[in-house]
Amino acid sequence: MKAFLDARSIPAGTVLDTDLAIIGGGPAGIALALALANTPIRVLLLESGGEAFEPQTQALYAGSETGTPYLKLENSRLRYLGGSSNHWGGWCRPLDAIDFEQRSWLPHSGWPFSRTELEPYFSRAQSMCEAGPFIYDDPAKWTQSFGASIPLGEGGVYTTYMQFSKTRDSYLPTHFGERYGGDLKRVPNLSVMLHANVTGLRLATNARSLDHLDVATLQGGRFTVRPKYTVLAVGGIENARLLLASNDVVQAGVGNGHDLVGRFFADHPIPGDTATMVLFNGAISNYYQQPQPAFGAYFRAALTPHDAFKNRHAVLCSLATIEGEVQLDGLGQSAVAATASTLGIDAANMRAFTVGCGMELAPDPERRLTLSDERDALGMPRLNLDMRISDSDFARYRDTLKELGRQLLAARTGMIRINHKSRESWLSVMDWGNHHMGTTRMHNDPRQGVVDANSQVHGVSNLYVAGSSVFPTYGASNPTLNLIALTLRLADRLKMVFRS
Amino acid sequence: MTQSWKSAISRRPVLSGLIAALGLAIAGGIAFEVPKLSRRRYKPSPYDDLLANLPDRENAARIGAAVIAESPAFDANQTARALVNSLADNSLAGVVSADLAQGRMDEVHGWLLPQTLTQLCALAAKAS
Structure with missing residues (x-):
């Protein structure tokens, strides 16, 4: 086992050669480095932070936010080994098939391939996330042992099952730096260098390939890495920043010939108390409200629209979770009493629950990151995020809740109240998933995407991007499992590139 | 001299029966009417x-x-x-x-x- 390198000990002016540079030691960077273990490819992984949180390094993330209120850029991610897995909630679920499809009613939708392209990689990604056996939407496995799902009438919403990453015997999700640090040290063809901040992607003069990387430390050290190939894996915000800021050869930045880098930024809004769900007989299986241990993993149910319903009603994947129990006000009690008696149902044991949400946003090119005039301690331009949510994003989720309410009544199971109507009301309960996506979107056409179907930056032969910044549409599934599957696919691509 | 047919029927059982029937009628009436009395009355409406x-x-x-x-x-x-x-x-x-x-x-x-x-x-x- 070898120790991690520290960029602070590299003499100024040094030039390091390597076959492949991975910029970023988060889930994508670590997954890629481990997937390339024991190959002839010499890999250098460059991580800005150390093995633990350091305020000066974290401060490099600061930026500004305009538009719809959003999280501070320095608070919504973590900059040390393991990246944002260090504050991960552990939720896992593969993207739905429809998430990859071009939909006529959803501008800018469509991946360059279908979900089947990722399926060979989900099992390994699941293993890396330590989320147990790959079960998900096999309801019999969960309900036979852990109680019935909520009866719903025929319609567009169904119970889906999320699985959770855990660190061995606890609820904690896998922190990739802590969990895989030892494995990284054991890989013979891999060097991990901490405190190494890449500050520039320097193109060759013809702009068709990457020539070298500028690396800096907060202590003032500056040196060069000259890789044959490079994978950018510093997250959905920093990937765009580094491409935009590397504007010495091409003024618009690397990969930005069509002004797409930084556009289509997305996160998952998670507004609270979106609805109140009443169950007439008060019966609910525990797995709807809290993750439950099962089959060596943890799982929890949510309510999500079917792909056919999404297409028929032009709704996105936004899903509903059932949270804590609530008391009804007078009107609510009357609504339940009048409805239950009309349906001939005894609601004496009725219980009500607040409903949470994982919302998908429609792709929006104006929701974007741009460089600001401010600079960080390394001289890098900071970012401004112009955040937006359209009213149609809220309206689409309301349509899904309406369908859920209809199905509950049709099954004589319960009913719901939708708690928000106006934009102001929705924004008053808004929180975010910290899932940064979309800023280097994938598309076969360079006019519509920053990277191609192989995650290679259009027009730059030896530069790739890993992570959820390449997602052209986002689904409502948490991105970590999916971005790791995509990264494992990229690893296969790189092995082929190096073989040839 | 024979007794008249009227006197052949005793008055006491007849009275007892009548009283019992009256009691049953009153009880039945109460049982029938009390829920109506306790039920919420609404002013007449076209609906x-x-x-x-x-x-x-x-x-x-x-x-x-x-x-x-x-x-x-x-x-x-x-x-x-x-x-x-x-x-x-x-x-x-x-x-x-x-x-x-x-x-x-x-x-x-x-x-x-x-x-x-x-x-x-x-x-x-x-x-x-």
Whole structure:
């Protein structure tokens, strides 16, 4: 086992050669480095932070936010080994098939391939996330042992099952730096260098390939890495920043010939108390409200629209979770009493629950990151995020809740109240998933995407991007499992590139 | 001399029977009338035949007040005519099931309710 390198000990002016540079030691960077273990490819992984949180390094993330209120850029991610897995909630679920499809009613939708392209990689990604056996939407496995799902009438919403990453015997999700640090040290063809901040992607003069990387430390050290190939894996915000800021050869930045880098930024809004769900007989299986241990993993149910319903009603994947129990006000009690008696149902044991949400946003090119005039301690331009949510994003989720309410009544199971109507009301309960996506979107056409179907930056032969910044549409599934599957696919691509 | 037929029937059992029958009639009357007395009485309205379908008129009227508050232009007579037609050959449960199957839902202060129930609730509020 070898120790991690520290960029602070590299003499100024040094030039390091390597076959492949991975910029970023988060889930994508670590997954890629481990997937390339024991190959002839010499890999250098460059991580800005150390093995633990350091305020000066974290401060490099600061930026500004305009538009719809959003999280501070320095608070919504973590900059040390393991990246944002260090504050991960552990939720896992593969993207739905429809998430990859071009939909006529959803501008800018469509991946360059279908979900089947990722399926060979989900099992390994699941293993890396330590989320147990790959079960998900096999309801019999969960309900036979852990109680019935909520009866719903025929319609567009169904119970889906999320699985959770855990660190061995606890609820904690896998922190990739802590969990895989030892494995990284054991890989013979891999060097991990901490405190190494890449500050520039320097193109060759013809702009068709990457020539070298500028690396800096907060202590003032500056040196060069000259890789044959490079994978950018510093997250959905920093990937765009580094491409935009590397504007010495091409003024618009690397990969930005069509002004797409930084556009289509997305996160998952998670507004609270979106609805109140009443169950007439008060019966609910525990797995709807809290993750439950099962089959060596943890799982929890949510309510999500079917792909056919999404297409028929032009709704996105936004899903509903059932949270804590609530008391009804007078009107609510009357609504339940009048409805239950009309349906001939005894609601004496009725219980009500607040409903949470994982919302998908429609792709929006104006929701974007741009460089600001401010600079960080390394001289890098900071970012401004112009955040937006359209009213149609809220309206689409309301349509899904309406369908859920209809199905509950049709099954004589319960009913719901939708708690928000106006934009102001929705924004008053808004929180975010910290899932940064979309800023280097994938598309076969360079006019519509920053990277191609192989995650290679259009027009730059030896530069790739890993992570959820390449997602052209986002689904409502948490991105970590999916971005790791995509990264494992990229690893296969790189092995082929190096073989040839 | 023989006794008259009248005197052959004893008066006491006859009186006892009459009293018992009277008592039973009074008890039966009380049993029949008391629930009516304790039941909420409503002032007569043009919609009483429709509102008889509602098993819980008080709570329905509370919902109905919210319906009318959200839709001030609510036309009770037009709604009543439509409901008379839809409920002419169908039970309320059947019509509500059809509402749910066909997605005819109304949102009342956020509560999602079958359209027919919402309309009856509004009439209950108008009648109260």
